[in-house]
Amino acid sequence: MGAFGRMDITVKAHTLVATRWTWGTQYAPERRWVDGWGTEVETPVVIQLLDLVAAGEVSAKDARDALAAAAAKLIRTHDPDEADPREYAAARCYGDCxxxxxxxxxxxxxxxxxxxxxxxxxxxxxxxxxxxxxxxxxxxxxxxxxxxxxxxxxxxxxxxxxxxxxxxxxxxxxxxxxxxxxxxxxxxxxxxxxxxxxxxxxxxxxxxxxx
Incomplete structure (x- = not known):
């Protein structure tokens, strides 16, 4: 069963408050090596970040790094074994490692x-x-x-x-x-x-x- 949480995301001078996240429900094998695997964030948060990028307020890398950092924090909270390289690799194995x-x-x-x-x-x-x-x-x-x-x-x-x-x-x-x-x-x-x-x-x- 997944876990739910809220956290503020700060990108440069902009803070998106109480963003809603989910961990542990979606694990697409096609993206198993991408940061944030196993987490989800509400779509409006992504749109807000893209709006900031489009307005030139933050860079695409800034937005990406903020999402990745927030996802990593959620993962560390609910799945500390991710810090173990062996467990990290095993979690992403679909019988093809x-x-x-x-x-x-x-x-x-x-x-x-x-x-x-x-x-x-x-x-x-x-x-x-x-x-x-x-x-x-x-x-x-x-x-x-x-x-x-x-x-x-x-x-x-x-x-x-x-x-x-x-x-x-x-x-x-x-x-x-x-x-x-x-x-x-x-x-x-x-x-x-x-x-x-x-x-x-x-x-x-x-x-x-x-x-």
Missing amino acids: ERCRARRPEFEAIHARALVEKAKGADTLTYPYAVTRNGLHRSDCPHITDTISHIRGYEMRDLKSFVHEDEEHSGWAAFSTFLDRNEAAAWVAERCGPRGGRQYRLCRICSPEHP
């Missing part, structure tokens, strides 16, 4: 695997089991089917969250692996200790049989 480009192959590999798992999950006869980190499930387990149903095509904001926020989301990443009976038996065998102790758990929702 240098860091995102470097990790895009990794991200796309995760997404490709998710699509494969979603397809396998639709074939419960061939793949009757699903495993999570340490859990064995039936492939039709509600916990598994609900998660896998969210997998879709990705958007550039997904790439950004993966790179800048270290986030994997169920919309484009799979958190379970579907297995046939032989694969499930091998998975279980790898997680049994020498004395038969289990290093995995059976889902209490779907109560799968041992493969």
Whole structure:
């Protein structure tokens, strides 16, 4: 949600009082590197400044600098992280920054695997089991089917969250692996200790049989 504020703007000998500003509602990617990004000012203020420029009372640079300074003050008030160069760059990334480009192959590999798992999950006869980190499930387990149903095509904001926020989301990443009976038996065998102790758990929702 945006924030609203008022401030006086002084340009040379002219003061525009109580100008109305908004922060945090408009972030046009086309102007992400222009001063004042993320802020808005009432149109009459801009017209007043242009009138002063047209009358020769102030220069265009004076008007620009006054707007930029007022916007910077508003941004510092509501978003102090803008002072951090790393946060500044991340805020202006739409999945197209240098860091995102470097990790895009990794991200796309995760997404490709998710699509494969979603397809396998639709074939419960061939793949009757699903495993999570340490859990064995039936492939039709509600916990598994609900998660896998969210997998879709990705958007550039997904790439950004993966790179800048270290986030994997169920919309484009799979958190379970579907297995046939032989694969499930091998998975279980790898997680049994020498004395038969289990290093995995059976889902209490779907109560799968041992493969």
